[in-house]
Amino acid sequence: MDYATLLQILDSTVRLAVPLLLACLAGLWSERAGVFDIGLEGKMLVAAFASGAVAFLTGSAWAGLLAGIGAALVWALLHGLASITFRGNQLISGVALNFLASGITVLVAQTAFQQGGRTPSLSGEARFNELTLPLAETARGVPVIGPLYADVISGHPILTYLAVLAVPLTWWVLYRTRFGLRLRAVGENPAAVDTAGVSVARMRFSAVLITGVLCGIAGAYLATALQAGFGREMTAGRGYIALAALIFAKWRPWGALWATLLFGFFQAIALRPDVVPIPVPALEALPYVLTVLVLAGFVGKAIPPRAGGEPYVKER
Amino acid sequence: MLQSPNTAPAIELRGISKAFGPVQANKDISIRVAKGSIHGIIGENGAGKSTLMSILYGFYRADSGEILVDGRETPIPDSQSAIRAGIGMVFQHFKLVQNFTVLENVILGAEDGGLLRPSLSKARKELARLSRDYGLEVNPDARIEDLSVGYQQRVEILKALYRQADILILDEPTGVLTPAEADHLFRILRGLRDQGKTVILITHKLREIMEITDTVSVMRRGEMVATVTTRDTSPAELAELMVGRKVLLRVDKTPATPGEVVLEVEDLRVTHNGVERLKGVSLTLRRGEILGIAGVAGNGQSELMEVLAGIATATGQVRLLGRDLNLAGHEDGRDRRRAGVGHVPEDRHHLGCIMDFAAWENVAFGYHREDDYRRGPFTDQAALKADTAAKMQRFDVRPPLPDLAIKHFSGGNQQKIIVAREIERNPDLLLIGQPTRGVDIGAIEFIHKQIVALRDQGKAILLVSVELDEVMSLSDRVAVMFDGRIMGTRDAATTNERELGLLMAGVTETA
Numbered sequence: 001m002d003y004a005t006l007l008q009i010l011d012s013t014v015r016l017a018v019p020l021l022l023a024c025l026a027g028l029w030s031e032r033a034g035v036f037d038i039g040l041e042g043k044m045l046v047a048a049f050a051s052g053a054v055a056f057l058t059g060s061a062w063a064g065l066l067a068g069i070g071a072a073l074v075w076a077l078l079h080g081l082a083s084i085t086f087r088g089n090q091l092i093s094g095v096a097l098n099f100l101a102s103g104i105t106v107l108v109a110q111t112a113f114q115q116g117g118r119t120p121s122l123s124g125e126a127r128f129n130e131l132t133l134p135l136a137e138t139a140r141g142v143p144v145i146g147p148l149y150a151d152v153i154s155g156h157p158i159l160t161y162l163a164v165l166a167v168p169l170t171w172w173v174l175y176r177t178r179f180g181l182r183l184r185a186v187g188e189n190p191a192a193v194d195t196a197g198v199s200v201a202r203m204r205f206s207a208v209l210i211t212g213v214l215c216g217i218a219g220a221y222l223a224t225a226l227q228a229g230f231g232r233e234m235t236a237g238r239g240y241i242a243l244a245a246l247i248f249a250k251w252r253p254w255g256a257l258w259a260t261l262l263f264g265f266f267q268a269i270a271l272r273p274d275v276v277p278i279p280v281p282a283l284e285a286l287p288y289v290l291t292v293l294v295l296a297g298f299v300g301k302a303i304p305p306r307a308g309g310e311p312y313v314k315e316r
Numbered sequence: 317m318l319q320s321p322n323t324a325p326a327i328e329l330r331g332i333s334k335a336f337g338p339v340q341a342n343k344d345i346s347i348r349v350a351k352g353s354i355h356g357i358i359g360e361n362g363a364g365k366s367t368l369m370s371i372l373y374g375f376y377r378a379d380s381g382e383i384l385v386d387g388r389e390t391p392i393p394d395s396q397s398a399i400r401a402g403i404g405m406v407f408q409h410f411k412l413v414q415n416f417t418v419l420e421n422v423i424l425g426a427e428d429g430g431l432l433r434p435s436l437s438k439a440r441k442e443l444a445r446l447s448r449d450y451g452l453e454v455n456p457d458a459r460i461e462d463l464s465v466g467y468q469q470r471v472e473i474l475k476a477l478y479r480q481a482d483i484l485i486l487d488e489p490t491g492v493l494t495p496a497e498a499d500h501l502f503r504i505l506r507g508l509r510d511q512g513k514t515v516i517l518i519t520h521k522l523r524e525i526m527e528i529t530d531t532v533s534v535m536r537r538g539e540m541v542a543t544v545t546t547r548d549t550s551p552a553e554l555a556e557l558m559v560g561r562k563v564l565l566r567v568d569k570t571p572a573t574p575g576e577v578v579l580e581v582e583d584l585r586v587t588h589n590g591v592e593r594l595k596g597v598s599l600t601l602r603r604g605e606i607l608g609i610a611g612v613a614g615n616g617q618s619e620l621m622e623v624l625a626g627i628a629t630a631t632g633q634v635r636l637l638g639r640d641l642n643l644a645g646h647e648d649g650r651d652r653r654r655a656g657v658g659h660v661p662e663d664r665h666h667l668g669c670i671m672d673f674a675a676w677e678n679v680a681f682g683y684h685r686e687d688d689y690r691r692g693p694f695t696d697q698a699a700l701k702a703d704t705a706a707k708m709q710r711f712d713v714r715p716p717l718p719d720l721a722i723k724h725f726s727g728g729n730q731q732k733i734i735v736a737r738e739i740e741r742n743p744d745l746l747l748i749g750q751p752t753r754g755v756d757i758g759a760i761e762f763i764h765k766q767i768v769a770l771r772d773q774g775k776a777i778l779l780v781s782v783e784l785d786e787v788m789s790l791s792d793r794v795a796v797m798f799d800g801r802i803m804g805t806r807d808a809a810t811t812n813e814r815e816l817g818l819l820m821a822g823v824t825e826t827a
Contacts, residue, residue, distance in 0.1 A: 178427040178435070185413045185424050192411040195375070196425025196475075197396030306414065314375065 001275055003147070009268050009275070010152045015226060017264025018156075018163045019044065019218045019235075023242035024249065024256040025166055026214035032174065032251060033207030034187035034307040039079055039094035040215055041239025042101030047072040047219025049105040052119035052230030053112065055126040061224045064126065065159075068223070069216030075101065076212025084204045087311030098239075106232045119223070119230040128157035128225040157225040159217060164257070166214065171253040183207055187305035190312040200312045244291035250302045263287045324387025326351040326483050326514040327372065327403075332381035334367055341367040343538045345381070349483075349531075354505060354515040356525040356546070359535030360558055360756040361727055365518045366408070368535070369485050373405040374398040385483075399426075404476025408488040410468050414461040418454055418471050419443070422478050439478065446477050450507050465612075466497035473504065484508060485516045490524060494612050495784065495817030502528050522551040523785065534558055559757045569768045571809075572792035575603035578745050578776035579624075584632035584643075586619045586800075593619045594630065595800040601745070606767065606777040608791025608808065610784055611820055616800040617780045618662055621749050624778070625659040626652035627667075637744060653682055658738035662749030662780060664727075668734045671723040675713075676704040678722045679737050707736040712762065728759025735763055739770055746770060749780040764790055784816060798822040 023040045030037040050071035055064025082093035106117035133154035140150040174180035186193045186203040223230045249255030269276045270283040325348040334342040341364045349355045359365045370376045374392040385401045427435040490498040533543040534557040579601040586594040622628035629645045661667035669678040704718035711732040752760040795805040796819035803819040
């Protein structure tokens with residue numbers, strides 16, 4: 001394998017890692033606040049549909065992004081309503097919302113556009129186009145680093161850079177701010193937060209809404225940047241791989257970056273059977289195998305937030 | 317009528333009532349707590365003490381009544397208002413975030429702004445001052461999960477003081493402490509009082525009330541039945557007020573006459589998740605004696621009980637009436653019961669019964685395959701219900717309704733049903749854990765009598781309890797467990813609380 005091929009694989013690693021990273025961070029916010037969210041998949045899917053449809057109708061990728069975020073927020077609110085307000089089972093709520101997303105996107109797409117459950121193909125300003133970072137072409141001449149900068153670091157849509165920026169931002173908010181302290185506390189021991197005079201429900205809703213925003217960006221990325229329009233089930237299990245990455249990352253922001261890059265790399269080499277002679281199904285299974293290994297305690301211990309999955313009820 | 321703020325009580329409650337569904341937890345409660353005093357609130361489980369304090373802390377809202385702080389009417393709709401009014405609460409189950417540091421726990425909810433750094437450095441200075449002033453030393457950077465419960469409790473007190481609480485409420489604070497830790501806590505509380513703070517202490521332990529409070533209020537069935545000056549009362553009087561009739565505080569029993577050896581345990585070891593929970597426990601138990609295991613919860617007592625009851629595996633040797641028991645998991649709880657071991661589990665709700673099931677079904681558990689409960693392949697429900705009704709009568713279970721789900725009985729009556737189930741099968745060895753946890757004084761008296769009667773019939777009894785008073789008064793011999801080992805065994809008649817307390821803290825005399 002020559003250097004150019006490696007750069008190609010790394011470039012597509014980044015492309016494929018971005019939705020995983022956004023979804024993984026989305027899951028991180030929610031789960032750190034004690035709300036398990038198996039519905040990342042569904043939120044991304046409705047966001048992908050809404051952004052694809054609105055971007056086509058308005059011709060603006062930015063309008064599509066807002067619509068995607070809006071749709072994912074509606075799903076996040078429903079999840080919050082079910083699991084925080086009404087103290088329902090978080091897994092069941094998540095699964096139900098996934099099914100709803102899976103059906104409703106295709107139904108509305110078919111009714112509105114009559115293209116077999118897809119949204120019409122996007123072009124021009126209706127898509128997020130690739131940005132060339134400053135000096136990318138000039139730097140190309142520098143050996144090794146130059147092409148890496150020009151081909152792998154540069155040349156992605158703005159959402160990619162937003163996703164990477166979300167990592168230090170998430171870290172900073174979680175560990176350096178009052179909001180982050182309370183949010184982590186609510187995922188570990190909500191009673192401690194409640195007795196300190198802070199509303200558990202409000203903290204958890206904030207977290208779930210942030211999850212919605214990030215899933216919305218992830219979905220918009222799929223429909224208006226990675227692809228040119230929405231297609232049925234276009235999330236293709238990314239929400240579940242993101243959850244696996246979250247465990248692999250041990251619920252930490254920087255870990256999420258490395259885990260999703262690794263999983264994105266697996267997906268990237270699965271696209272190049274000519275280069276890597278590993279059967280594609282084996283590569284697709286790798287993220288899950290690795291996650292099982294982490295859960296089994298082979299790669300350090302992954303301790304989930306202690307109050308995760310449990311609705312908060314005041315004790316008597 | 318105006319009162320000058322200096323003489324106004326720190327807290328005054330007027331006509332507080334609170335119902336949970338059909339249960340009236342607090343009925344028209346009025347109370348005054350003098351400033352700069354330690355005020356005890358005593359009552360049995362379910363008397364409404366914790367509910368009342370939760371109302372004061374804004375955790376629940378009262379249905380009616382008013383709260384006055386320093387003579388001013390102060391509505392407390394939520395915990396934030398309570399904190400603003402200068403009220404701090406140390407809950408029975410600590411409200412700490414286990415993987416946060418002490419400092420992070422202290423500032424949680426009382427941060428000074430959006431960013432943590434300034435809050436943390438301010439709290440660090442403030443904590444140093446509070447530690448100095450009140451003898452509350454604790455490492456601000458330690459993680460809660462690495463601290464002993466005694467220190468965790470200090471963090472809770474520091475949390476309240478950091479929020480400038482003038483009134484500190486402590487709910488059953490000594491339940492998880494060794495006697496030495498409890499003494500230290502009392503010193504801290506006296507220090508707080510002497511600096512002008514007001515302390516409200518909720519407990520069901522008469523000894524603590526007598527030792528530390530200035531005034532004591534007694535609650536019974538949701539009502540405040542009396543408020544008296546501690547100096548002018550006695551434990552017997554308080555117990556009578558709590559229960560509503562005269563009660564026997566000491567267990568009435570004759571000296572033991574131990575017979576043949578029933579149980580021999582040698583070098584018992586249990587490892588759980590890589591942590592050794594039992595580190596070579598050996599003990600001997602004879603017919604006609606009660607061996608009490610004292611110790612702070614979590615020092616291996618539960619593991620010992622579970623191994624003997626056949627629900628956990630271990631290495632080492634256990635002989636029951638001369639026969640080696642299989643500890644590798646080839647024998648289960650049912651095999652043990654058939655071998656003559658009765659087991660009243662420590663955690664009644666977790667291992668002792670199924671709360672949603674009827675009393676008669678709970679009476680069958682563990683014995684459901686016995687012939688007298690069976691008719692061919694089926695359960696003989698009529699026989700079971702008749703037997704349950706008979707047990708209920710003999711053990712004075714109220715209400716005597718075999719079909720009622722066990723969750724509808726009070727803690728004391730639940731425990732009576734379970735004790736009846738285990739005792740009436742005539743075991744050679746009875747394992748009984750926390751026999752009176754969550755049980756009212758009247759039922760405690762009854763259950764203690766049953767245990768002593770069983771001993772007098774020549775049975776061997778292994779008692780595990782975190783209530784040192786109970787172990788001392790009920791046992792013939794007391795073994796103290798600390799960190800998975802038996803630190804020593806003492807004759808219950810001649811030992812004292814200080815000696816056992818040192819052993820409970822892992823201190824052995826080096827004489």
